[in-house]
Amino acid sequence: MRLRVFHRTEYHYSAPVSDSVNEVRLSPPDTRWQTCEYAFLSVLPACRLTHYEDLNVNRVHRFEIPRPHQRLLIESRAEVITRPKVDFDALPYGFLHTDLPRCRFLEECHIHLQDSGYIERTPEIWRQALDIQGDSADVFQTSYAIMEHIFRNYRYESGLTTVSTHASEVIGNRTGVCQDFAHAMVALCRAIDIPARYVSGYFFDATRDHHLRGSEASHAWVEVYIDGFGWIGLDPTNNKVVDDTYVLLATGRDYRDVAPVTGTYYGSGKSAMQVTVRVDRLPEGSNGNQPGAEEKAATPAVASVRGGR
């Protein structure tokens, strides 16, 4: 699927602020499942952009605005080709809970089995996770059940939580938005030793009535590690196995690792933020789905005379 993403974040400060230092994680990486055709980032007030790769191998862009300003605008434009991640007839069953201990020794899993800033494993979370697991012996099946549990029992409501709400609070209140749902799911998975990480990104709502939740801003979901398959995405906000309608931006232990925009500034002014995200599906040019392309082959005007080499 060819998806075009437009992500605009605008801050207004009620009084001029200065010495603003910012980091953004807004460039979709190339992965097994997606190819980033381009990603252009523009920042106003205009300034020099630099980048580095963080410990989770996310591309981070950095910029500084020392002079007083009352508005900061960050726009990202990207085009990504996504490929179907999962074959729904062959989901990665077969990795058993009894095999989980060996994940602890895998470099890419280790940090995703520990507590992190927004996520700690409490006895209560562990108890709930065990209840959800029931008699399941399969890691994917359990992960799926945790996702479904959150989707069925948690209320999607914005305004009740903030960007810094902890997983344990979410699990206690069973309310929140995609970020909270993802935190809760990561906590529940880690509590029973399933390596789980937090993912930020976008998705294209391909449903006819656009009933999926979270497409109006950047989205968040979870990836769990299945030995033999790798990381597989599960979206507890929409109860979906992540497929080619999703565009991955960054992965990390929790929101703090992947926050699309973070920064600091000096100034006492109140800040107001406005976010616009648009994901459009584009026709797949190179796949030749266009009507003209097939006709061309059928027309006698092009037949024969081809010498070949």
Place this chain on the structure above:
Amino acid sequence: MGIVSLCSMFQSYQKESFFDEMFAAERGEVFPHYEALLERFDRLDEAEVTEKQRRVDRGFLEQGITFTVYGDDRGTERIFPFDLIPRIIPDAEWQTIERGLTQRIIALNLFLHDIYHEGRIMKDGVIPEDVVKTAAHYRPEMLGVDVPKDIYIHICGTDLIRDGEGRYLVLEDNGRCPSGVSYLLENREAMKRAFPRMYRHYGVRPVDHYPELLLKTLQHVSPRPGQTPVCVLLTPGVYNSAYFEHTFLARKMGIEIVEGRDLIVLDGYVYMRTTKGLVQVDVIYRRLDDDFLDPMVFREDSVLGVPGIMDAYLRGNVALANGVGTGVADDKVTYAYVPDMIRYYLDQDPILENVPTYLAWREDDQKYMLENLARLVVKAANESGGYGMLMGPTSTSAEREEFAAKIKENPRNFIAQPVVSLSRHPTICEDHEIEGRHIDLRPFILYGEDVEIIPGGLTRVALRKGSLVVNSSQGGGSKDTWVLHR
């Protein structure tokens, strides 16, 4: 790549040493996307070609698709010569162009915002402040002004050429009033009529939604959101060389075409005089240079402009497309810095490269220029349309001396580039011989809510044998440009 037996028209075609758009090598080894076209032309005889050409030309003339040549006393209305062989760009190639142009327009808009605000790119020493502030079209009036949606260049025409290896290079950006899009749209219509069957079967990406996209781009910057914006096209009048295009675009977008005297500024708002009284105008697509826009601010002898329009613009009561002061980006010295801008603002390498450029105000460059005038193309920083340039290899020593003096006198104003042997494309020439002629490409980029580029652009052909100058005012013609679905 296929080998096609060349009969009739293409038989004596000489690729020579240039990059040819159609033939990969001598003896009919043709790029796959041209194969079907070649078959079609091989089945044509001379009479048919003459007939098709005659019909197309008559169509252009009857519709008044003409342009004016300045400095020519004879009949000034001419049709823009049209060549029946279309230029074809495969999808993959186009995608690179599209990406490169998108990257470029984002950088140019950030640059313009920067130089009219804090000027950080100058403070960081990436682009010398002198260069920006001495640009002929730099407008200090715009300092500190916030333009609607922070967009300066809404419509950009960027000229691309291909070098001897077939690489696309940017030759220049036109960020003031790029023209030519009407020819692009009319060429497509002409081509559809001349080869209806081939066109339908080729899988060509359409271009006819351009006026719709343009209108959307204009409406995007309306200062009165929520209301249907009133957009108008401001023309300098019937004597302008692009007047046909102005009427054409206004008609296709369904907006009024106005001259300066049709607009009036009252209390900081712009109104259009109509038979039903005054109507407030939100967005002005102006095809008039900054200089003539407002006699109160710029040239006071301008009778084409609207007194007070800058005041309304600075107050944010009306949007102008393109914005005021974008000419800095057209300056050929600024052009040389665009790759640095892309690295600075976007933290990326440019997808489309520039033609290597020597700047006369850099001492070393100037020395090199003066020593090698006979091998370089020298251009004045702020002229367009092929005026004010020196083609080194074909120049006389008197011309070279004249330019050397000019360069020394005003180094800021001159740049030089190596002669790029532009790619050639088979073109129907006199006596229906098909010969290779040099071409370029001007895609049109729209920057509104999204960056939109209609597939292809205007392909211009230097019709004179050996000529590298494609401008219509200098004996250029054009071709339809086909971007394929795949």
